[in-house]
Amino acid sequence: MNTPIQEWPVADCPAHRFGLAVERWRRLASRSFWITGAGTGFGKALSVALACAGAQVFITGRRREMLQECIETACSLGADSRRIISVPADITREEQVAHACRIIHDHCSTLHGLVNNAAMPQRRSHPWPLQHESLAHWEQLFRLNVTAQWLVTSKILPHMVAGGEVRVVFLSSGAGWAFTPGVGQYNIAKAALNNLGASFAHECAAAHPEVDVQINVINPGEARTEMNQGSPRSPYTLMPMMLLLLSHPRGGPNGRFFHADGRHLSFADAEVYDRRLDGNDTIVLAPPPQRSRLASLAARLLRRSA
Numbered sequence: 347m348n349t350p351i352q353e354w355p356v357a358d359c360p361a362h363r364f365g366l367a368v369e370r371w372r373r374l375a376s377r378s379f380w381i382t383g384a385g386t387g388f389g390k391a392l393s394v395a396l397a398c399a400g401a402q403v404f405i406t407g408r409r410r411e412m413l414q415e416c417i418e419t420a421c422s423l424g425a426d427s428r429r430i431i432s433v434p435a436d437i438t439r440e441e442q443v444a445h446a447c448r449i450i451h452d453h454c455s456t457l458h459g460l461v462n463n464a465a466m467p468q469r470r471s472h473p474w475p476l477q478h479e480s481l482a483h484w485e486q487l488f489r490l491n492v493t494a495q496w497l498v499t500s501k502i503l504p505h506m507v508a509g510g511e512v513r514v515v516f517l518s519s520g521a522g523w524a525f526t527p528g529v530g531q532y533n534i535a536k537a538a539l540n541n542l543g544a545s546f547a548h549e550c551a552a553a554h555p556e557v558d559v560q561i562n563v564i565n566p567g568e569a570r571t572e573m574n575q576g577s578p579r580s581p582y583t584l585m586p587m588m589l590l591l592l593s594h595p596r597g598g599p600n601g602r603f604f605h606a607d608g609r610h611l612s613f614a615d616a617e618v619y620d621r622r623l624d625g626n627d628t629i630v631l632a633p634p635p636q637r638s639r640l641a642s643l644a645a646r647l648l649r650r651s652a
């Protein structure tokens with residue numbers, strides 16, 4: 347599909363629906379989602395957009411005041427304050443994740459989706475962090491950017507499985523496909539997250555064949571957030587792809603990689619998604635999957651050694 351990155355004035359979202367077809371936008375109103383890192387950046391934009399579409403939204407982060415600001419922004423745009431519920435938590439702490447899951451369970455019988463968005467950037471205290479950064483920073487970054495993503499997903503999964511619909515999106519980054527010097531720990535954690543997303547997708551689909559499982563990974567492109575204050579782009583540029591993934595009816599992609607601009611990406615041996623996602627659910631065959639030369643070589647070698 348073609349979802350060019352463009353600015354979407356959030357105040358007009360009931361009119362433009364971030365490019366979503368009317369049925370898809372309306373479908374969101376009957377859905378419930380949990381968004382981590384919802385007090386700022388992409389997480390806030392998504393929570394506001396979903397609340398404006400009428401969805402029930404559980405918003406998590408450590409700073410209560412940022413979550414409150416998110417609620418106020420959504421309500422100032424016409425969202426119903428009863429549909430956006432603050433669930434403060436540090437997602438690196440198991441007991442806080444368990445408590446958040448209980449709150450969500452008490453508020454809604456069926457949770458449809460989870461967006462694993464919270465993360466931290468690479469600390470810039472050394473130009474060459476893989477050589478000089480501390481073990482403590484490595485562990486802190488991996489605990490949030492990888493381990494906590496698994497923890498949150500695994501703890502809330504039974505709630506979604508019970509409702510028969512599982513929509514999970516992991517926020518990755520171009521870093522997960524890159525080797526940029528200076529941000530090695532972040533690159534590695536995002537590459538691990540890519541595998542976590544796809545592994546979860548395949549395991550969950552195999553374990554629950556009767557359930558509509560759609561677990562995918564997105565590279566959101568850049569945007570101006572607390573983590574990236576230099577970007578000229580608004581985090582609302584990600585909304586078309588996020589809302590498409592979260593509103594997709596049964597039979598949508600699982601274990602795939604997408605870019606905010608609508609491209610289907612590959613990762614390691616995973617091929618690009620072979621169908622088009624668009625607002626009208628049109629199924630269109632994409633060009634033949636393009637494997638990287640490295641991935642093809644690796645697959646050939648594996649076949650030979652098998």
Ligand SMILES: NC(=O)c1ccc[n+]([C@@H]2O[C@H](COP(=O)([O-])OP(=O)(O)OC[C@H]3O[C@@H](n4cnc5c(N)ncnc54)[C@H](OP(=O)(O)O)[C@@H]3O)[C@@H](O)[C@H]2O)c1
Nearest residue numbers: 383386387388408409436437464465519568569571572573
């Ligand atoms: N912005 C970009 O250009 C860009 C590019 C590629 C990928 N991304 C990815 O996009 C996602 C969102 O980032 P962003 O750019 O929107 O950055 P951001 O504004 O810094 O958002 C990160 C959020 O995570 C929350 N958070 C941090 N630690 C947490 C914890 N232990 N428990 C719960 N929440 C926690 C923060 O809130 P509290 O501090 O209140 O907890 C904050 O709201 C991340 O996965 C990031 O890697 C961003």
